[in-house]
Amino acid sequence: MIDSPRVCVHVQSVYVESQSSPDEERYVFAYTVTIRNLGRMPVQLRGRYWLITNGNGREIEVQGEGVVGEQPHIDPGEEYQYTSGAVIETPLGTMQGHYEMVDVDGNVFRVAIPVFRLAVTTLIH
Numbered sequence: 001m002i003d004s005p006r007v008c009v010h011v012q013s014v015y016v017e018s019q020s021s022p023d024e025e026r027y028v029f030a031y032t033v034t035i036r037n038l039g040r041m042p043v044q045l046r047g048r049y050w051l052i053t054n055g056n057g058r059e060i061e062v063q064g065e066g067v068v069g070e071q072p073h074i075d076p077g078e079e080y081q082y083t084s085g086a087v088i089e090t091p092l093g094t095m096q097g098h099y100e101m102v103d104v105d106g107n108v109f110r111v112a113i114p115v116f117r118l119a120v121t122t123l124i125h
Contacts, residue, residue, distance in 0.1 A: 006038035007074075007101065007111045015120045016085070025089040029118040032083045033067070035099070035111075037074040044073045045080070046108070047100040052118075055090030067099075091120040 012032050019028040037043055050062040065071065072080045086095060096115035102108050 007043060007099075008036040008038055009099070009111060009113050010034045010036075011095075011113065011116045013095075013116055013118055015118075017120075022091070026087060027089070027091050027093075027118070027120065028085060028087050029093075030083055030085045031095070031116070031118075032081060033113075034079055034081045035072075035074060036079040037076055040076050041104050042073055042075050043101050043103050044071060045099050045101050046071055048097065049100070050086075050095055050097040050113075052086055052088065053094050054088040055092040058089070086118060088118060093118040 010033070014030050016028040016030050020026055035045065045067060047065050048063060048067055052060045052062065068082045068084055070082070074080045086093075094115050094117055095113075097113045098110045099113065100108060101111055
């Protein structure tokens with residue numbers, strides 16, 4: 001078994017009111033992901049998997065190569081940050097998933113993306 005590299009993922013989401021249309025059940029959220037390589041070897045992000053759940057429990061799966069059109073290399077002690085978005089039909093939802101990554105020796109591993117909330121700010125107490 002390989003010693004998988006230490007990679008940490010942090011996500012911050014925000015409601016984008018200017019692009020949303022609550023009357024049409026369209027709620028737009030932007031999220032910024034920071035991926036930190038805490039290990040001793042470079043890694044590359046190859047793919048992503050998201051499970052997006054709206055407030056009614058409806059789930060959407062999204063997967064593909066890289067993130068925002070890139071497959072970034074992240075050196076030891078470095079981080080990679082990007083912003084993307086999601087559209088759901090309710091003012092509250094969640095996202096979670098994983099990244100598929102590879103180390104310099106070609107070992108493929110997954111890094112979990114912890115669940116985070118998509119919420120219209122007026123709903124948070």
